[in-house]
Amino acid sequence: xxxxxxxxxxxxxxxxxxxxxxxxxxxxxxxxxxxxxxxxxxxxxxxxxxxxxxxxxxxxxxxxxxxxxxxxxxxxxxxxxxxxxxxxxxxxxxxxxxxxxxxxxxxxxxxxxxxxxxxxxxxxxxxxxxxxxxxxxxxxxxxxxxxxxxxxxxxxxxxxxxxxxxxxxxxxxxxxxxxxxxxxxxxxxxxxxxxxxxxxxxxxxxxxxxxxxxxxxxxxxxxxxxxxxxxxxxxxxxxxxxxxxxxxxxxxxxxxxxxxxxxxxxxxxxxxxxxxxxxxxxxxxxxxxxxxxxxxxxxxxxxxxxxxxxxxxxxxxxxxxxxxxxxxxxxxxxxxxxxxxxxxxxxxxxxxxxxxxxxxxx
Numbered sequence: 001x002x003x004x005x006x007x008x009x010x011x012x013x014x015x016x017x018x019x020x021x022x023x024x025x026x027x028x029x030x031x032x033x034x035x036x037x038x039x040x041x042x043x044x045x046x047x048x049x050x051x052x053x054x055x056x057x058x059x060x061x062x063x064x065x066x067x068x069x070x071x072x073x074x075x076x077x078x079x080x081x082x083x084x085x086x087x088x089x090x091x092x093x094x095x096x097x098x099x100x101x102x103x104x105x106x107x108x109x110x111x112x113x114x115x116x117x118x119x120x121x122x123x124x125x126x127x128x129x130x131x132x133x134x135x136x137x138x139x140x141x142x143x144x145x146x147x148x149x150x151x152x153x154x155x156x157x158x159x160x161x162x163x164x165x166x167x168x169x170x171x172x173x174x175x176x177x178x179x180x181x182x183x184x185x186x187x188x189x190x191x192x193x194x195x196x197x198x199x200x201x202x203x204x205x206x207x208x209x210x211x212x213x214x215x216x217x218x219x220x221x222x223x224x225x226x227x228x229x230x231x232x233x234x235x236x237x238x239x240x241x242x243x244x245x246x247x248x249x250x251x252x253x254x255x256x257x258x259x260x261x262x263x264x265x266x267x268x269x270x271x272x273x274x275x276x277x278x279x280x281x282x283x284x285x286x287x288x289x290x291x292x293x294x295x296x297x298x299x300x301x302x303x304x305x306x307x308x309x310x311x312x313x314x315x316x317x318x319x320x321x322x323x324x325x326x327x328x329x330x331x332x333x334x335x336x337x338x339x340x341x342x343x344x345x346x347x348x349x350x351x352x353x354x355x356x357x358x359x360x361x362x
Contacts, residue, residue, distance in 0.1 A: 147189035272307040305356035
């Protein structure tokens with residue numbers, strides 16, 4: 001799970017940190033922080049637990065054939081907010097001169113159709129204002145291109161020529177050290193080689209199981225499109241497992257085997273069976289159209305897992321056994337070993353992928 005956290009934070013650096021390297025700092029007033037951040041309980045906010053709770057989404061996206069990692073805007077802002085320890089007016093300070101200090105009181109983002117807008121709430125010489133910086137993310141053949149699209153002071157846009165001038169006169173030495181792509185001072189864009197992203201991806205995950213394809217900014221989220229590496233044995237095992245799982249969902253083998261273990265006169269088990277049938281149908285729809293697998297489908301999965309947790313332990317074990325009986329024994333051993341090798345806390349066996357893993361312990 002820590003690898004997943006490092007992976008997401010790495011892409012935060014790409015889509016948020018790099019644009020600031022292009023645009024610099026400006027004092028403006030254009031927006032207010034999302035209201036949900038004010039209600040965030042920082043004292044009890046656990047990044048690892050939050051990512052764990054979202055892991056089901058990532059796994060089900062892979063199962064339905066949509067091999068991508070989608071992170072929504074609210075999660076991005078919560079992680080940023082937590083890293084700033086809230087909007088603390090004294091927490092982050094940037095000396096401009098020996099006597100002048102810029103205070104950054106908070107940062108948040110908005111995602112919308114290729115465009116990322118980052119806001120920084122700042123104070124300078126007693127004036128509180130907001131930095132607004134918008135960038136467009138595009139995927140080229142071998143690079144990801146990030147272009148500065150607009151900067152505003154209040155509702156007044158600043159000319160991009162101003163930043164071209166500043167970069168050409170004051171940032172040549174700093175950007176000359178950038179070796180991961182190219183920088184265009186006049187057109188105000190920077191590129192990142194996909195080969196470098198792949199190298200960093202392998203470093204963060206500590207393996208080459210995933211191959212990077214593209215980074216897409218969507219409505220209220222960003223998506224890392226990727227694929228399983230056919231030259232990595234763990235990736236091959238996971239792909240075989242996905243294929244097998246899709247097969248037993250489509251032909252109803254899994255549902256029938258589990259239903260046969262249940263006492264449908266028992267209200268708790270009958271409720272679980274209803275949730276199982278609903279989830280099976282949502283998966284079939286998702287397999288047919290991976291893009292259709294939405295948050296509502298994840299809610300269905302969560303309801304299934306909650307129903308499973310309400311069942312007595314003996315019946316739970318019978319359900320798990322029925323699950324595993326639906327899949328080839330050799331494949332079960334391979335995927336269980338793969339999950340353990342990936343060190344995904346709480347997910348030790350193939351049944352955990354649908355019925356939910358145990359909560360990670362410190």
